[in-house]
Amino acid sequence: MDPKKVKRQLIIGCITTGATIILASIQAIFAPYIFIRAMSVLVIIVNSAALGAFIREMFIIKEKKMKSSE
Structure with missing residues (x-):
């Protein structure tokens, strides 16, 4: 899979x-x-x-990738 597509799916998730x-919080209040x-x-x-x-x-994964690329 394309890394950009995976990143977009993770952000949407x-x-x-x-x-x-947020909706569960509103339900809990009312x-x-x-x-x-x-x-x-x-x-x-x-x-x-x-x-x-x-x-x-x-x-953590992002930090490890940054350290490994240095």
């Missing part, structure tokens, strides 16, 4: 996951039932952790 986190709030908060935590770990790994 991160933006989509971020939008999901949910009328405690159970739905609790499930929404759980989804927010899991999605945020996964997205944060993925972005962190991308920065």
Whole structure:
């Protein structure tokens, strides 16, 4: 695959996951039932952790590539 296409897909995936986190946050704020709030908060935590770990790994890979090219 073309590296630019892969990079674009990764960025779109991160933006989509971020939008999901924001929408789940809004749902958690306005949910009328405690159970739905609790499930929404759980989804927010899991999605945020996964997205944060993925972005962190991308920065680590980028840093390793920069060091290896020097």
